[in-house]
Amino acid sequence: MKARNAPTTVLDDDLLRLRLMLLVFLLGIALLGAFLWRIQVANTGQYEVDLAKQSIRRVRLPGVRGCLYDRQGNVLAENRPAHGVALYLEELRQPGPLKRTVDHVESVVSNLSAIVQLSPEIDREAIRTHIRRRLPLPLVVWRELPEAALARLVESGLSVPGVDIYTQPVRVYPLGALACHAIGYVGRAEPAKVENEEESYHYYLPEMAGRAGVEKSMDDLLRGEAGGRLLRVDVSGYRRNDIGMRTPRRGHDLMLSLDAKIQQTAESILSDTAGSIVVIDPNNGDVIALASSPGYDLNQFIPGISSENWKTLNDDPNTPLLHRAIAGTYPPGSTFKMITALAGLVNGKARPEDVHHCPGYFRLGNVTFRCWLRSGHGPVNLEQAIEGSCNVYCFHVGLDSGIDAIANMARAFGMGDRTGIALDGEARGLVPDAAWKRRVYEDGWRDGDTCNVSIGQGALLATPLQMAVMTAALANGGIVYQPRLILGVRPEAGETFRTLDPVVVNRMLWDRKHLNIVRLGMKDVVMSPTGTGRTARIPGVVMAGKTGTAEFGRKDEKRRHAWMVAFAPFDAPRYAVAMLIDEGVSGGETAAPRMKLLMQALFPESQPAAVGGGAG
Amino acid sequence: MKHGEEKGSMLARLDWIFLFAVLALMGIGILFIYSASYRGDNEWMTELTRKQAVWAVAGLVAFALAVMTDYRQLADNAWWLFIVCLVLLVLVLFMGVKIYGSTRWLNLFGIQVQPSEFAKIGTLLVLAHYLSPPSRDMASAKTFFAVFGLMAIPFVLVLQQPDLGTALMLLPVTLALLFVGGVPLRYLVILGVIGLLLSPLGWYVLDDYQKERILVFLDPGRDPLGAGWNKIQSEIAVGSGGLGGKGYLMGTQNILGFLPRTVAPTDFIFSVIAEESGFAGAALVLGLYAVILGCGIRAAIRARDRLGRLLAAGITTSLFCHMFVNIAMTVGLAPITGLPLPLISYGGSFMISTMVGLGLVQSVYVRRIDR
16 A cells, blocks of 8 residues: 555655646736736726627607797697507517517517508518618507507507507698698608718617708708617617617797788688789788698698609699799789889989870880780879889880899899798799890890880799788888798797897888889779779778789780789788789789788778678 | 644544635526526526536535545545546447537436546546556656556547547646656656647647637637627626626626527636626636635645645646636637636536545545644
8 A cells, every 4th residue: 555655745846846836826817817907997998888889779769840830829730649559579579580580570460450450551571671670679560540440459458568559749730731832841851861960870760851841941940859769789689678868859849920810811812723922011021921822731741642642743734832922933014113113213214203105005116015005094104104004104214214223123122032031942033134134145135125124024033922022111111121931939838939030131222202102103003993903902991002914925825924912001001912823814803802802801800890780 | 643643523624715715606606607597587596596506515515525535545446437437438429418519428317427527537536546656757758658648548538529628628637747746847848849849730630610719719800790709799798897897687798698698607607707796706706716726735735645645736737727718718818618617607517526626635635644
């Protein structure tokens, strides 16, 4: 036994070797400790970043869109909750291959479909796409369920795990087609294009962006500020839990200057024809009505317009999508004659007492220009010329003043350029002059061109809004306001609206005498028994106006735009109106009676007692 | 008595600090196996935790039996034990259970055992026994080659399973025995140089998956979703643990499944510990291992005879190598190997073989001479 196993001694060489061994072990442990310190303490941040990168997902939450109101507080655009159904895939996942989860989700969808008695809005491919692209987010099976279907679902107890009611805000326009061009509509936004955000998101929720009207031009304010949600996902990409949230900021509410009731009247006046009516408050530029006919129901754009509807709107020969009030350009015809008169007066080329004889035509070289009144107006002064809309008088004044004086006056009223109303797609119109003709036609300006412009014809083009701005400036004594469509802004519901100040674009430095003579002429147009716009008259209100009939298209077609501009009451104007009927007989015949209807709505107190009300 | 007195009862002579460290590591193991297998559905105990607790108790029984067994009597039967181990290794190759592409387990009376774990102890025992007689000439080439020849048999058999990690563990243990046994240093130096020179040839011995692990170690971006996945995820788990950890049961790498469920309770248990308890917890584990290693070397120093000294030193070396390779792997300091963490990783055979080995260290220690 003893020979097989040697006893030890403490002085062995062994001992040194054993201690050396322990030293190696302890050094090994120290090395591990140092390395752990390096990655767990010194460089831990880097690993936290890696961890977040693979397990944390940012979801962009769009802000709730602000609402639109008219000046009386009527709702023009708001959001209503849409209750749909969504599946939470992390609760439906099946172990094993992906196909099993897809199968299971599909069977849950078909069970739900049986309960709500509606066919699902998604198919197997949509489920697969969702799993591939948006796994941690709820899978929406129905965006919105009818009330009965929702009731059936709730009655069934919603006992299936992973299924829940999913509520989203949906844009709604309670007044349908009213002021459709001004309000505009929203459409699905391309999330990446929403804005240049510093932070990038992994997922975007459906979001609406303005596509037309105020919805588009004021999108920045209406949209609010996006928030975000932080999700933790597991290794397969399923949502594990929420770990953080930044609440999105609600968009601003806007109060428009429109008055829904007057807008409604204006639109009903145009209901049988294509045309436009613009009503402006001459004291501040407020746009009280901005009507363009025909229109369309805004709600057909929510959540997205069907392709048939879109095609119908686009192919309609009456161009309902065209916002005639701001984007339709028309020769203003005789409604321009105040500008011709003022150009002459201001430049001293015409005096109110100047009398020209109108034989019913005007000869310029070997060309004959006709007055609309073939029999002629006879001798007329300036006031009478406006009242009777005498072309010959205007030819004289126009030729005496020259095109530059007329063009400058027109531009001073804001013609030939955008008014700056808070809408996209505004047209500039056109104020032609010598430079313009040279550039476009490479031809010289002739006196005939001046004659045409003097009576609002030729190449001259204006939008109904521009004509309303002009009328407002004549009404208020010469202040050109930028049309104010946005009256107020409020960041939070419940606060009061912060009013935006009116913007003055131009102040005319006119001699009162000159302005008065033009205004008196305009008053006669409506108030005199011989005025061209006399059918617009309503009892109890003194108003002023001007009719216009502008020819367009081929000469032999004899197609005419019918215009009328007006302001009232004459002494302290509250409304300035421009009305355009795309095709009519004449301003006096087609527009003036409609102006009367509008004025009755604008001045309800002037109405005679209702039928039967004044008996005795 | 000729070699001094053994004073007091066996219980009194036991190294209680050593035992305390062992129990602490076993406790930590059970705690974090629970965390690694926890699925959050309020189960108070997971299947793996329950099993590991049973293995821990079995391990303690094996430990106690090993302490009570006189290592000298055991060494007398070393050859027989060695042969039994070799027979089991051969049996594995013919009737073993194949799991994850290698045949390591043998079904014995309804329990799956891993004969390579016990072969480590058998080999250690037979080598220590062979080197312990005073007549053994440590400076002779015959001794040197005989030792490597003995070691080569289980080495080759384990390599056939294939289980490179476990097979390689036989090398440092053998070297430690030669070193402590007093082989001239020049032998070991020459051996080391030859080994280094031949190591490139080892490349041709490796399986493709093993080559891949080494390549991934050198370049983790090589295959981040495949072979590199565990390494990357383990490092993220450890690194994001920070100083104090994320809290028990709160390690997201583990909860979210980035650290695969299959390896979290076994080879990568240290990642779970480091993630949830941070550097503080990781350092505590390292400290406990340091205590065991220190106590193991103390047992070797105070062993009453050469056999005891060799056994204690060899077993301590084996523990150190397992611990070092496993932790180095989880922190990205070494390539991925299938080596578990002693006393902590989930696994029955490894727990019992470790506890038998540690019991033998104490068997040596309680029979020390108090000088």
